[in-house]
Amino acid sequence: MDRYLLRYFLAIVETGNFSRAAARENVAQPTLSAGVAKLEAQLGARLFDRTNRRVHLTEAGGRFLTHARRIEHEFNLAQAAVSGARQADTLRAAVLSTIPTALVEQAVAGVGEERLELLEGTEREVLNLLDRRRVDVALTVLRPAAERFEPERLMEEGYGLALPAGHRLAGAASLKGEDLANEVMMVRRHCEALADTSRYFLERNVRPAFSYRGANDDRVLGLVRAGLGITVMPDCYGEAGVARVPLEGFTPRRTLALCYAEPAARYRTSGLVQAAREVFAA
Known part of the structure; x- marks a missing residue:
């Protein structure tokens, strides 16, 4: 099974439709649709129910989702371990776009000498970055979809x-x-x-x-x-x-929280995390 087929599948699940998934994966929609058809043929099961507005996982698709996420997660871990592309002291963080710039600025100013790569996105995009191990920690709203990332509650408003x-x-x-x-x-x-x-x-x-x-x-x-x-x-x-x-x-009301990629303990003592706790203290 080719990895790109898994990425197409996960992109559809995370974006909610084929057109947005194709844009995220930088392919034409017919290409993505053909990839999904190929994946369904390999698995011998239909993965999505399609409507005019959205797509929904079938029962088989729901079972496959757990394994697809695990495979993609392990692949990203292996790639990071072998490539050594990122320096070990660089913290990759994602911030929800609906958090004020002034508060993010305060948190970043408290980082000190720690090297930081900062990304921004919607709630769905931030969780997707964590899922794909593109970031180590995220500052976002806490809802059921984020519970799997060992959330640390900061404030409610x-x-x-x-x-x-x-x-x-x-x-x-x-x-x-x-x-x-x-x-x-x-x-x-x-x-x-x-x-x-x-x-x-x-x-x-x-x-x-x-x-x-x-x-x-x-x-x-x-x-x-x-x-x-x-x-x-x-x-x-x-x-x-x-x-x-x-x-x-x-x-x-909304709860702002820090969510962590595995192993969470590695990032809980970072400069950005400690600064965020002070800025967003409940």
């Missing part, structure tokens, strides 16, 4: 409104969704609570106009300050010129 400091509602002790019916809002595309946010406003019959949809949260925060609109953000976001106001009845 909720979400609230971010408004320009000069906004007419900026001084409120709290606001209801109905209070925002006439407000212009911005969408944070990578927000872990995006579905909860949409449901919250729809249940209150609030359908605001949108001035911006973006994946860069620091840019969204800057546009809030500039007066382009308001948005819902984790509580850890804040800077001069931006008011933070609680949103009544909006209850989602």
Whole structure:
């Protein structure tokens, strides 16, 4: 069985569809589809149920997934041991893109002399980097999919409104969704609570106009300050010129954690990990 077939299979599982998997593996979608067909022929079982929007693992695919991840993990360990391409004192870390740059900057500043390679991504991308042993440690949100990476909880926080400091509602002790019916809002595309946010406003019959949809949260925060609109953000976001106001009845929370590749003990004493504990202390 060729390794590239395993990579195609894992890419589909981790991205959720064939087109994104093909883009991640840098191949044309027909090539990836042909590879999956070849893998299914070798195994004598169908691995995916396909729909217009997503693909789902079959029962056989679910059983194969455990072995595929183990094989890929062992291959990466062997490759790293033989190649010696990375210096032993370089820590590879991934950071969730919805964590403020200011906090990441504080953690990196506390690293000292430790050599660091830093990557960034969405929740799915960060866990994929850990799965593939592309990073040693990740700072991300803690949800069931991350439990297998020996997580170390750092802090828990909720979400609230971010408004320009000069906004007419900026001084409120709290606001209801109905209070925002006439407000212009911005969408944070990578927000872990995006579905909860949409449901919250729809249940209150609030359908605001949108001035911006973006994946860069620091840019969204800057546009809030500039007066382009308001948005819902984790509580850890804040800077001069931006008011933070609680949103009544909006209850989602997130836990930030450090997740480790094996062996976890090797990375728990690194400079970045110790600095992150101080910056993100609960």
